[in-house]
Amino acid sequence: MYNEVIDFAFNNLKQLIFPEEWLAIDRQVTKFELLTLILIDRHGQIIMSQMSDFLSVPMSTATGIMDRLVKKGLVQRTRDESDRRTVVITLTEEGQRLINQIKNRLSGYIRKISDVLTAEERQLLLGIITKIVSALQEKQPDTGEEPAAPLKKIDIK
Numbered sequence: 001m002y003n004e005v006i007d008f009a010f011n012n013l014k015q016l017i018f019p020e021e022w023l024a025i026d027r028q029v030t031k032f033e034l035l036t037l038i039l040i041d042r043h044g045q046i047i048m049s050q051m052s053d054f055l056s057v058p059m060s061t062a063t064g065i066m067d068r069l070v071k072k073g074l075v076q077r078t079r080d081e082s083d084r085r086t087v088v089i090t091l092t093e094e095g096q097r098l099i100n101q102i103k104n105r106l107s108g109y110i111r112k113i114s115d116v117l118t119a120e121e122r123q124l125l126l127g128i129i130t131k132i133v134s135a136l137q138e139k140q141p142d143t144g145e146e147p148a149a150p151l152k153k154i155d156i157k
Helices: 002-017 020-028 031-043 048-055 059-071 093-116 119-137
Strands: 075-079 087-091
Touching (some): 031 059, 031 087, 048 059, 048 087, 059 075, 087 093
């Protein structure tokens, strides 16, 4: 059974992960940039420390990612009116257009899957995906390594 699952995954991986329409997005933004755009879309606006925490990267890396997104015209930086030291990041119209395009594609995939499954199968699939995510977040038995812990923010006064 294990080998059958691996064979099935390898035989269908390209279809699941690399559909042609995703290639255009992959050429536009990196995975970290995409995650940042999704984070901003979910919250409406973010500050750099939120981005750094969410991506579990140092502030210098987050700044580099943000610089590239600004240069691509997908996000904009503004100063918080109540605290001028705080930089607020929001999506530009182009950034929102890209996120909407991604959401529409994901919705299409979910509809395709949902259309071929019964209500019971959809519920089962959700349960299976939840178990898979939980298993992937647990300590890895083969290596003895635990998933990387997010970096802790140190306030400098």
